[in-house]
Amino acid sequence: MSAAPDHDENHPHDLAHHFDTHRQQFDAGKLGMWIFLVTEILLFSGLFCAYVIYRANHPEIFIYAHQFLDKNLGALNTAVLIFSSLTMAWAVRAAQLEQKRALVRLLSITLACGFVFLGVKAVEYHHKWHDGLLWASQYNPKHHDSAEHNEAGHGAESDGEGLHGEEPKNVGLFFSIYFMMTGLHAVHVIAGMGAIAWVLNRARKGHFNRRYFGPVDFVGLYWHLVDLIWIYLFPLLYLIH
Amino acid sequence: MVDFAVGTLSDLSRMALLAQSDGGSFWLPPPESVSSWAVDNVFYYILYLSYFFFALIFAVLVLFVVRYRRRPGVEAVKTATHSTLLEAVWSLIPLGLVIIMFYAGFVGYVELRSPPEQAYEILVTARKWSWQFTYPDGTMATDLHVPVGEPVRLVMSSEDVIHSLSIPAFRVKMDVVPGRYTRTWFQAKQPGKFDLYCTEYCGTGHSDMLASVVVHQREAFDAWLVEAGDILGNSATPVEAGEKLFRLHGCGSCHSTDGTPRIGPTLKGIFGETHRFSDGSSLAVDENYVRQSINEPGAKIREGYKNQMPTYKGRLSNDEITALIQYLKSLDGG
Amino acid sequence: MATTVDGKTADFPTDRGPLNYLNCDRGILSWAFTLDHKRIGLMYLISIMASLGLGGLFAMLIRVELAHSGQQIVDENTYNQLFTLHGAIMVFLFILPGIPAALGNFVLPIMLGAKDVAFPRLNLASYHLWVIGALFFLLALVTGGLDTGWTLYVPYAFQTDTRVLTAGVGAFILGFSSIFTGINFVATIHTLRPPGMTWFKMPLFLWALYATAIIQVLATPVLGITLLLLAAELVLGIGIFDPTKGGDPILFQHFFWFYSHPAVYIMILPAMGIMSEVIPTFSRKHIFGYRFIAYSSVAIALLGFLVWGHHMFVSSQSSLASTIFSLLTFSVSIPSAIKVFNWLATMYKGSIALDTPMLYALSFILLFGIGGLTGLFLATLSTDVQLHDTYFVVAHFHYTMVGGTLIAFMAGLHYWWPKITGRMYNEFWGRLCSIGVFAGFNLTFFPQFVMGSRGMPRRYHDFPEKFEIFHFLSSIGAFLMGLAMLGVLIYLLYSLFKGRRAPANPWGSATLEWQCSSPPPKENFAETPSVSDPYDYDHIKYDPEKNCYYRVN
CATH class of the missing domain: 2.60.40.420 (Cupredoxins -  blue copper proteins)
Structure with missing residues (x-):
C-alpha cells in the first residue's frame, strides 16, 4: 500500500513498510476499525439519549406523531438492509477464498441495496415535506393529506373524526429527532456506499487475496454497524405503542 | 525594576489587608445569612487540609532537592521501587478525608436547597x-x-x-x-x-x-x-414616574435613551419624527402609535429591526402608559 | 544510512550530519504530505505553538483591560470576544492536541520501538483536519468573531450575532482530528510493540497517552453530535435545545460536559505522563510505584466519564444528580493524589539535577498540587454554590491547565527538544525563564482565588472597586509570565541556529527514544533497539568528556 520508496525487496507490496507481517497489519486495521465503530455508536448515542429524555418527558408527542410514519416503508427498508448485510458478510468470505467474481457480484448487490434504501427514504422524506411534517421550526402539518397514507391500524384506536387523537404541544420536536436520526443515518449509508464502491473497484482490479483482504473486512464491519443502527431506529421511531 | 518589585510586594500586602477590611476573612466575605455555615464550615475544613498538604508537599520537595542534589561522585541510592503498604496508606488517608468533605458538603447543600415552609x-x-x-x-x-x-x-x-x-x-x-x-x-x-x-x-x-x-x-x-x-402616587411628576417604570420594566435593555440603536430603536427624541415600517408604510410618531407599540409590539415594525419585543398588554395600566409617554416626550432631541 | 548509538560509539553528527528525518527529503510537499510521524509531530508542534501565541496574545489583552476597573482598551462586546477566543483557541487548538498530537506523535512510536504509528495516513489526515479546523476558527475570528464563551451555552448561542456556526464547524472538524489521533495511538500501542516490550515494560508516558487516547475516542463523538445539534438548530431550527420551541437548554449542558469534562483529562493525563519520564530521569531513580501510576491513568480516564455533572450544581439539575456527581468527583481526586506522592517518593535518595525540564517538573508538582487541592472546594456541593462561575473557578482551572498542562508541555518540550531538533538550548536562559514563568503564573492566578471566593464573577468586563487590587496584581503577573514565555521562544529559536549539537542521550534517560541519534533517522532505528526496564539507570553511564550519556550492556 503506502510503501516507502526505499523499501526492501522481500517486503511484499501490499504490506505497509512499518508492519512486519500481514497478520500484524490486519490486526492493527481491524482494531482501528472497531475503535472507529465505537466512536460511531457514541455519536448516535447522543441522539438516542435525546430521544430517551424527550420520550420520557413527553410520551404523548411520540405516541401521537409516530402515526405519521409509514410502517410498511420502514419495514421494507429494514428488510433491504438486513439482506445487504448478508451479501456483505458473504463478500468478505469470498475475498478470503479469493473468489474474485463472487466478490464483485456480492459487493455490487450490497451497493444496489444501499440505493434501494436511499430511494425508499427519499419517498418517505418527500411525503413528510409535502405534508409539512418537518422539524420544530418548520412544522406545519396539513392533516387532510396526511390521513391518506396513514395506515389503517391506528384508526380503530381513536374515535371518529380525531383519527390521530388530540394533538399535543410541540409535536415538531418528534420530527426534529426523526430527521436528525434518520438524516445522520442516511449520511452514514451514503458514506458506506462510497466505501463499498471503493472496495468494489479494487476487487475488480484483483487487489485482494487470502493474505490481504482487510479493506473488504473493515468496510463490511462498517456496513453492519450502519444496518444495526437502523434496526434500532426502526422500532424506536416507527413502532411506538 | 526594584521599585516595581517593591511596589508589587506592597500591593500584595495591601491585598491581605483590604481583603479583611469588610469584616470578612481573607477568603470569604462576612457571613450575612443564617445558612452561611453551610458553606463556611466545610470551606475552612478543606482550606486547612489544603494548607497542610501543600506545606507537606512543598517541604518534602525542597528537602529532597536540597539534600539529594546531584554532586560529583555521589550516585543515587537504590530504594524500593514500590511499597504496597505506603501506597495504600497515602490512598486511604485522603480517601477518608474526602468522604468527610463530601458529607459535610452534602449536609450544607441540603440546607441551601431547603427553604422553610413559611417563607x-x-x-x-x-x-x-x-x-x-x-x-x-x-x-x-x-x-x-x-x-x-x-x-x-x-x-x-x-x-x-x-x-x-x-x-x-x-x-x-x-x-x-x-x-x-x-x-x-x-x-x-x-x-x-x-x-x-x-x-x-x-x-x-x-x-x-x-x-x-x-x-x-x-x-x-x-x-x-x-x-x-405606588409609583404614580410617589412621584412628583408623571415624567419621574415614567422614568421609574422605564427602568423597572427593563425597557432600556433594548431601547437606548441617548440616540444609539440597540436591539430595538432608540427612543430619544422620537416625537415629531416620521417612522418608516418594514411593510413600507410610514407614520408620524404620536401618543396612539406609542401606546400601540407597547400593547401590540408586532403591529408596526420599524424598518431595519426585527419583531422580537414582548407585549406589555395587561402589565401596564393606562395611567402608567401615559406616564411612560410623558417620560419619552421629555427625552427631546436637544 | 543513519548511524545508531549503542555502546561507547555515541556519535556526534559532524557538520551537516548524517541523514535524519529532517533532511532526508526536501521541499514543502515532502512535509505537507509526509507520512512520517516525526514530521507530522513537528508540524503539529509548530502549529500548536502558534496557537499558544495567539491565545496568549488574547490573554494579555484581557489582562490589560482588567488591570483597572472601568473601560481601559476595549468595550464590552470586544472584551466578550477576547475571552471567548482566548478560551476556544487555548482549549481546542492548543491544550487538547498539545501534548498528545505534537510531542506524543513524535515520541510514541520511538519510545515503543516502532517504525511509525499504525495508520500513518490517518495520522496525516488528523493533522490536515486540524489545519482546516483552525482555519474555520480564524474565519470566525475575522468575519465577526465569537462571543459565547468557549462553552457555547444555549440559548445565548442561538441569539448572538457572532459566528457560532463557523466556530462550531471548526470544533467539529477538530474533533475528528482528535479521534483519528486517538484511534492511531490505541492501535499502535496494541499491535506495534516489538518483542520484549510488554505492557508493564512500557514507559509511563505511553500509558498516559493510551489512557488519553481512550478518552479521545469515547468522549469526542459526543461533542460531535452536540455540535451537529447546535448547527441544526442554527440552520434549521430543530428546537431540541431551544426553550422557545419546547426544547431543553440544560440538556445541552449535559451533552457539552459529557465531552468537556473527560476532555480535561485529555489535557492533564499526558502531562502527568511527562512527569513520570522527567522526574525519574533527572533524579536517576526508578519511578516509584510503576503499576499504581499506570493503573491510576486508566482509572482517571474511566472515572472521568462519570463526573460531568459537577459543572452543573447550580444549573437546576436535580439535587440527587448533583449529590451523586459530587461523590463520584471525589473518586477521581484519589488517583491524582497518588501520582503526586509517587513522584515525590521517586526523588527520595536520588541524584537530583535541576535542569530546565526538571525545574518545570517541580513547578508542575506545586502548581498542580494547588490546582488539585482547590478542586476539592469545587467538588464539594455547598462550597461550589459559593464558588461556581467566580474567579475561584478561573484560577482553579488555570492552575490545572496552565500550571499543569502548559508547564508539563514546557517540561516535555525542553526534555525532547534535543531529540526533535538535534540542538541544545541555552541552559541558563532555560532555567531563568522557567523560574519567571513560575513566579508570573502564581502572581497572575493566586489573587484570583481570593477575589473569587469573595464573589467576583467570571467573564466580567468591569468590576466593583473592591476587587481592583486583585485584578491589578493579576495583570502584573500576566505580563511577567508573558515576558518569560517570550524569552523561551527567543532562546529556543536561537538554539536552532547556534545551539550545541545534541548527543543521542543528553539527560541520561533509559527509554528507547534516546537510543537513536538526535535527530532520529527516518525509520527511527536502523537496528532493533534493545528493550529493558525503562526506569533502570544502571546501564546508563555519564561521559564527562562529551557531556552526554551512553549505554553499557
Whole structure:
C-alpha cells in the first residue's frame, strides 16, 4: 500500500513498510476499525439519549406523531438492509477464498441495496415535506393529506373524526429527532456506499487475496454497524405503542 | 525594576489587608445569612487540609532537592521501587478525608436547597440585562429589598438566556433558566446593603447586570413596600414616574435613551419624527402609535429591526402608559 | 544510512550530519504530505505553538483591560470576544492536541520501538483536519468573531450575532482530528510493540497517552453530535435545545460536559505522563510505584466519564444528580493524589539535577498540587454554590491547565527538544525563564482565588472597586509570565541556529527514544533497539568528556 520508496525487496507490496507481517497489519486495521465503530455508536448515542429524555418527558408527542410514519416503508427498508448485510458478510468470505467474481457480484448487490434504501427514504422524506411534517421550526402539518397514507391500524384506536387523537404541544420536536436520526443515518449509508464502491473497484482490479483482504473486512464491519443502527431506529421511531 | 518589585510586594500586602477590611476573612466575605455555615464550615475544613498538604508537599520537595542534589561522585541510592503498604496508606488517608468533605458538603447543600415552609416569596425575572423583583402584592423593584430575620424564597425565571443570581454575602447562587422555574432562599441576619451579581455569562451587559440587596427591619420593609408599590402616587411628576417604570420594566435593555440603536430603536427624541415600517408604510410618531407599540409590539415594525419585543398588554395600566409617554416626550432631541 | 548509538560509539553528527528525518527529503510537499510521524509531530508542534501565541496574545489583552476597573482598551462586546477566543483557541487548538498530537506523535512510536504509528495516513489526515479546523476558527475570528464563551451555552448561542456556526464547524472538524489521533495511538500501542516490550515494560508516558487516547475516542463523538445539534438548530431550527420551541437548554449542558469534562483529562493525563519520564530521569531513580501510576491513568480516564455533572450544581439539575456527581468527583481526586506522592517518593535518595525540564517538573508538582487541592472546594456541593462561575473557578482551572498542562508541555518540550531538533538550548536562559514563568503564573492566578471566593464573577468586563487590587496584581503577573514565555521562544529559536549539537542521550534517560541519534533517522532505528526496564539507570553511564550519556550492556 503506502510503501516507502526505499523499501526492501522481500517486503511484499501490499504490506505497509512499518508492519512486519500481514497478520500484524490486519490486526492493527481491524482494531482501528472497531475503535472507529465505537466512536460511531457514541455519536448516535447522543441522539438516542435525546430521544430517551424527550420520550420520557413527553410520551404523548411520540405516541401521537409516530402515526405519521409509514410502517410498511420502514419495514421494507429494514428488510433491504438486513439482506445487504448478508451479501456483505458473504463478500468478505469470498475475498478470503479469493473468489474474485463472487466478490464483485456480492459487493455490487450490497451497493444496489444501499440505493434501494436511499430511494425508499427519499419517498418517505418527500411525503413528510409535502405534508409539512418537518422539524420544530418548520412544522406545519396539513392533516387532510396526511390521513391518506396513514395506515389503517391506528384508526380503530381513536374515535371518529380525531383519527390521530388530540394533538399535543410541540409535536415538531418528534420530527426534529426523526430527521436528525434518520438524516445522520442516511449520511452514514451514503458514506458506506462510497466505501463499498471503493472496495468494489479494487476487487475488480484483483487487489485482494487470502493474505490481504482487510479493506473488504473493515468496510463490511462498517456496513453492519450502519444496518444495526437502523434496526434500532426502526422500532424506536416507527413502532411506538 | 526594584521599585516595581517593591511596589508589587506592597500591593500584595495591601491585598491581605483590604481583603479583611469588610469584616470578612481573607477568603470569604462576612457571613450575612443564617445558612452561611453551610458553606463556611466545610470551606475552612478543606482550606486547612489544603494548607497542610501543600506545606507537606512543598517541604518534602525542597528537602529532597536540597539534600539529594546531584554532586560529583555521589550516585543515587537504590530504594524500593514500590511499597504496597505506603501506597495504600497515602490512598486511604485522603480517601477518608474526602468522604468527610463530601458529607459535610452534602449536609450544607441540603440546607441551601431547603427553604422553610413559611417563607416570604419573591418572584425574580431575569432578562438581558436587568433584574426585576416582584412582591406578593404586585409591587416591582429593580433592587432586592427584604425583611431581616425572615426566610425569603426566590422563585426565578428568565425571559431570554440563562442568567444566574448570586449574592456572595448570603452564600446564594442559582441559575435562572428560560422555560422553567428555579428556586433558592436565604435569611438575612442583619440590616444592610449587599451586592447581587449575574454569574452566568449573558452577553454585552453581563458585567452591568448588578443589583443591590437591601435588608430592612420589618417596619421599614413594609413602609418601603407601600412606597415602591405606588409609583404614580410617589412621584412628583408623571415624567419621574415614567422614568421609574422605564427602568423597572427593563425597557432600556433594548431601547437606548441617548440616540444609539440597540436591539430595538432608540427612543430619544422620537416625537415629531416620521417612522418608516418594514411593510413600507410610514407614520408620524404620536401618543396612539406609542401606546400601540407597547400593547401590540408586532403591529408596526420599524424598518431595519426585527419583531422580537414582548407585549406589555395587561402589565401596564393606562395611567402608567401615559406616564411612560410623558417620560419619552421629555427625552427631546436637544 | 543513519548511524545508531549503542555502546561507547555515541556519535556526534559532524557538520551537516548524517541523514535524519529532517533532511532526508526536501521541499514543502515532502512535509505537507509526509507520512512520517516525526514530521507530522513537528508540524503539529509548530502549529500548536502558534496557537499558544495567539491565545496568549488574547490573554494579555484581557489582562490589560482588567488591570483597572472601568473601560481601559476595549468595550464590552470586544472584551466578550477576547475571552471567548482566548478560551476556544487555548482549549481546542492548543491544550487538547498539545501534548498528545505534537510531542506524543513524535515520541510514541520511538519510545515503543516502532517504525511509525499504525495508520500513518490517518495520522496525516488528523493533522490536515486540524489545519482546516483552525482555519474555520480564524474565519470566525475575522468575519465577526465569537462571543459565547468557549462553552457555547444555549440559548445565548442561538441569539448572538457572532459566528457560532463557523466556530462550531471548526470544533467539529477538530474533533475528528482528535479521534483519528486517538484511534492511531490505541492501535499502535496494541499491535506495534516489538518483542520484549510488554505492557508493564512500557514507559509511563505511553500509558498516559493510551489512557488519553481512550478518552479521545469515547468522549469526542459526543461533542460531535452536540455540535451537529447546535448547527441544526442554527440552520434549521430543530428546537431540541431551544426553550422557545419546547426544547431543553440544560440538556445541552449535559451533552457539552459529557465531552468537556473527560476532555480535561485529555489535557492533564499526558502531562502527568511527562512527569513520570522527567522526574525519574533527572533524579536517576526508578519511578516509584510503576503499576499504581499506570493503573491510576486508566482509572482517571474511566472515572472521568462519570463526573460531568459537577459543572452543573447550580444549573437546576436535580439535587440527587448533583449529590451523586459530587461523590463520584471525589473518586477521581484519589488517583491524582497518588501520582503526586509517587513522584515525590521517586526523588527520595536520588541524584537530583535541576535542569530546565526538571525545574518545570517541580513547578508542575506545586502548581498542580494547588490546582488539585482547590478542586476539592469545587467538588464539594455547598462550597461550589459559593464558588461556581467566580474567579475561584478561573484560577482553579488555570492552575490545572496552565500550571499543569502548559508547564508539563514546557517540561516535555525542553526534555525532547534535543531529540526533535538535534540542538541544545541555552541552559541558563532555560532555567531563568522557567523560574519567571513560575513566579508570573502564581502572581497572575493566586489573587484570583481570593477575589473569587469573595464573589467576583467570571467573564466580567468591569468590576466593583473592591476587587481592583486583585485584578491589578493579576495583570502584573500576566505580563511577567508573558515576558518569560517570550524569552523561551527567543532562546529556543536561537538554539536552532547556534545551539550545541545534541548527543543521542543528553539527560541520561533509559527509554528507547534516546537510543537513536538526535535527530532520529527516518525509520527511527536502523537496528532493533534493545528493550529493558525503562526506569533502570544502571546501564546508563555519564561521559564527562562529551557531556552526554551512553549505554553499557
